[in-house]
Amino acid sequence: MKRSISPRKATRRKTMKRESSIDRPEYQPQFLGARHYFVLLVMFSLLAGLVTRALYLQVVEQDFLTSQGGQRQIRTIETPAYRGSILDRFGTPLAISTPVDSVWVNPTEILANLTALKQVTDKLELDFRATVTLLKQRANREFVYLKRQLEPDFASAVAGGIDGVYLQREYNRYYPAGEVVSHLVGFTDIDDRGQEGLELAYQDWLSAQPGKRRVIRNRHGEVIEELAQVSRAESGKDIYSSIDMRLQYIAYRSLARAIQYHAARAGSAVLLDARSGEILAMVNQPSYNPNRRHNMDAAQQRNRALTDVFEPGSTIKPFTVAAAIDRGRFHAGSTIDTSPGHWMVSGHAVKDVRNFGVLSLSDILRRSSNVGASRIAMSMHKEEMWESFKGYGFGEASGVSFPGETSGYFPHHSQWQPLDHATMGFGYGMSVSITQLARAYAVIANEGRLLDLSLVRKEVETSPHNQIARHVMKASTAHALIKMMAEVVGPKGTAHLAAIPGYQVAGKTGTARKSIAGGYQKDDYVAVFAGIAPVSNPRLVMAIMIDEPTQNGYYGGLVAAPVFSDVVSNALRILDIPPDDLPTLVQSREQGA
């Protein structure tokens, strides 16, 4: 029977029994009226308060609180990127960026801890009081530089472990070649923006784009988690310039010596690769050190080779001859009577040093006869001469993209008076930069092709046959001309100091009076030389200009030509260009022995 009753029912029965005997006074729940309700009310209202607050924070203020929390922990930080280097054609650095650190503080944080600030200012050699005043003025900012561009190890020793003092990675520009190539490379400002030279011309190519990252930082400012990369850091790209530092240094040294020896005011020289139009060296005096630019003036800064013009004088004569031969007025064997050594053109006398009598074209260059050159010029129509000269690149930019480059002064033929026409034949009444002059000589060296010059290394090895270049002079004329110009450098020429043993060299000197407002300066000259080597297979063109030589002579053949010989002889050796005139070398050797 017991089994028929389920255990539950049995229990219930027992309970019922207990309920029935309720009269025992063990436990008596009682309602105590007001006190009871009061306690309940207080407890419920506290609970309700908490729930409401939680709801309020979770629902109404959630966005605000999340963003505020984020602001205290999430930071967008910069990933540093460095500016591209400027290199010479073989990769020798001319301008490189090295990492430095700038120390900055959050004024509110650091002003709360003046002993720490005192330590920092002592290490940085700053005036403590002045710094405090400065920081108090800027107390509402969060970012104040204390000192910029310090050596990284030193900077972290200064700022290490002090709250409110931070470091920012920056890059300092350094120019290892210093004043040797400063005009060309230029420089940047403290914020890494190009101000001059290639630094300015190729700013977009060189400049770096710092990246941005969103990170979570802990209380000590250490990054503990990276959330996202906002933008990638893009470092600047390098530039291989066309400069050959070996030749640049030799040219710089040689020009500086010449300027000093002749006590000249200034000077420039340009060395070109005759085949490609690349500028192998470009130097100027006076120069400056781009790493220390405190007391630098504008005269030191100018890249005179590209920005300054002068009247080229006699160095133009080969082009007068070339234009006349090209136009069929003369041929290589023609002669011109220059007697009596002066010639009246619309009331003005064109003069030679003396009466040279009858001269061949080659003699006109060798003796540098003004009468001869102006007779040749006047044999052409002024339109013809203008067109030819324009073709040689006079009056137009040389193809390098360089800030402040001049295109010289070459007036349109409609403005020419007969006197202009005559004097233009020997290089007065127009002005050129030394780079333009070198480019024009490269036309003669390059069988009559006008090249666009370049300050950037050309990637493909260019030979005269595969490049797109304008033919502006007949090849036969160029060949004839270079032979005539070789005699100028010969033992009887005005430029025998430009000669290089073992090589045939062609060139032309110029000594021009400096023009001033309304006339010409009596004793101020510009000494010029432009030359080509070797004659049999031209590889190098160099033009040198020395402004106002005052001691030890002032003629182009005496002042500028030796620079050519010094630089180009070294360049030929360094570039392994074989001698094309061994007999004279052997001869001079035997004489020496």
Next chain:
Amino acid sequence: MDSRISLSLLLTLVLGSALTVIYVKHQSRVLFAELRGIQKQQDQQVIQWGRLQLQNTTLATHSHVESRARHDLQMQIPEKVELVRLK
């Protein structure tokens, strides 16, 4: 019966996944710390590279090389009388 098994299975899976989350999070922290370390190292090496480059160019300055060659090593450019042509 079925519902009990699936419930306990689900519970195990949830627990397992929760533990994995913890583990993965830990791993990511460790790896991130490692990454930071490597980045710092890279930074140091970039600094050193810059320093070496500067040192290299300073020592290789043409004027420096020239003065060493001329004065310390007594070198000179041969005079033309000293040149011998080899055929």
